[in-house]
Amino acid sequence: MGAHRLTEVELRDRLGRPLRDLRISVTDRCNFRCSYCMPAELFGERYEFLPRSEILSFEEIERLARLFVELGVGKLRITGGEPLLRADLPRLVERLARVPGAVDLALTTNGVLLPSLAAPLRAAGLRRVTVSLDSLDPEVFLRMNGGKLAVERVLEGIAAAEQAGLAPLKINCVVQRGVNDHTVVALARRFQGTGHVVRFIEYMDVGNRNGWELSHVVPAEELVRQLDEALGIAPLDRSYPGEVAERFRYRDGSGELGIIASVTHPFCRACARARLTTDGRLVTCLFASGGTDLRGPLRAGASDGELRALLEGVWRRRTDRYSELRTEATEPLRVRGRKLEMHELGG
Amino acid sequence: MPWVITRLCRDCVDMSCVEVCPVDCIYEYTGEDRESFPNQLFIDPEECIDCGVCEPECPWEAIFEDERVPDALRIDIALNASIVESKAEFQVPEVIEKDKPSSEQIAANKTKWGLTD
Numbered sequence: 001m002g003a004h005r006l007t008e009v010e011l012r013d014r015l016g017r018p019l020r021d022l023r024i025s026v027t028d029r030c031n032f033r034c035s036y037c038m039p040a041e042l043f044g045e046r047y048e049f050l051p052r053s054e055i056l057s058f059e060e061i062e063r064l065a066r067l068f069v070e071l072g073v074g075k076l077r078i079t080g081g082e083p084l085l086r087a088d089l090p091r092l093v094e095r096l097a098r099v100p101g102a103v104d105l106a107l108t109t110n111g112v113l114l115p116s117l118a119a120p121l122r123a124a125g126l127r128r129v130t131v132s133l134d135s136l137d138p139e140v141f142l143r144m145n146g147g148k149l150a151v152e153r154v155l156e157g158i159a160a161a162e163q164a165g166l167a168p169l170k171i172n173c174v175v176q177r178g179v180n181d182h183t184v185v186a187l188a189r190r191f192q193g194t195g196h197v198v199r200f201i202e203y204m205d206v207g208n209r210n211g212w213e214l215s216h217v218v219p220a221e222e223l224v225r226q227l228d229e230a231l232g233i234a235p236l237d238r239s240y241p242g243e244v245a246e247r248f249r250y251r252d253g254s255g256e257l258g259i260i261a262s263v264t265h266p267f268c269r270a271c272a273r274a275r276l277t278t279d280g281r282l283v284t285c286l287f288a289s290g291g292t293d294l295r296g297p298l299r300a301g302a303s304d305g306e307l308r309a310l311l312e313g314v315w316r317r318r319t320d321r322y323s324e325l326r327t328e329a330t331e332p333l334r335v336r337g338r339k340l341e342m343h344e345l346g347g
Numbered sequence: 348m349p350w351v352i353t354r355l356c357r358d359c360v361d362m363s364c365v366e367v368c369p370v371d372c373i374y375e376y377t378g379e380d381r382e383s384f385p386n387q388l389f390i391d392p393e394e395c396i397d398c399g400v401c402e403p404e405c406p407w408e409a410i411f412e413d414e415r416v417p418d419a420l421r422i423d424i425a426l427n428a429s430i431v432e433s434k435a436e437f438q439v440p441e442v443i444e445k446d447k448p449s450s451e452q453i454a455a456n457k458t459k460w461g462l463t464d
Binding site: 029 | 363367369370396397398399400402403404
């Protein structure tokens, strides 16, 4: 929770939800082409990368992060694209680690560049890292990331993070039926007893490109059953309200794992998360089709007070609850216009 | 859809792209045939993973996706591709910090190579 909150009354949106987390996308580029985010195989697909002038500078990101913390944000997470591809990222981490309000600073990465960056990031003040890893099976992994880089590279990244003192890590796996669902037990087993927490995420209809269907989702219940049969797991209480993962422990005491049932048990009701896109838009839902431009006012010389009022206004008007509505409709919803792509938002 | 370093790089050779490339696919020429391979950097299209990280780093704005290389510079697509044949004479250069050009210098360099915009 931001210690420097200036508002007299805690900021709440229309559905009574506070603002607690900010995910900051620092680049729209990635060295993977995962099927659920930036699929390479779509015919005629072109990625319209942002020109540099449209990408927020570190100074701009830091200023906005401070304002968000003043409004109640206690957790900052750096994402992308692949955030480690942003040049000089440790410099940004240093700046964000200094934001007053004792924020929890984390980063989500595909892990490939951790061998060279884990130590500098840790030295800059990063304490927590989440690595995306959808399968340990070399072929499945390559198929899922567009055939770019071998799974060993990610494992080397994880080892580098351990060495740099960033453990325990979270390891996120998006489960797709018929793609990697037969490899989840092996992934869980690999990290059992290491202290790292593997989290299995139901495949979501983020963006417009992945051809999502409900039949591609392996429901949490089924995953839990599968993991329990193979490894023996039991549920744990949530560690804080609004936590997106349902937590489980291995019955033999060899650690913890998580299930993020974003489709079958949507957590919109407790969603306290805002997102800042690479080009400086404030987005209040992963399934949004737009966002509020912050870069314009920022570069036009808006004062802190003016920017804070803008952020507050957006949050107060917030009504998003896409995943709950999707459940009611049981198919991807037609949103007005095009949804934002995952690589613009950082998942 | 690899990325291409065009002649806007010539004799400028800022190394920022080399520093950020996640797969070390940006090369300099070490041979004698300056006629064929002038003083600039090259992307090996077979190693490039299309991530686009190098593009915003180039202060000279010399890097484009192959399908978006301006007409005046399209000849450089083949030039980048031709390094694959004589790879022994190419190496990933050591990064040297260089002074960043002014916007006037960037514009003048573009005009010099026939780019108007």
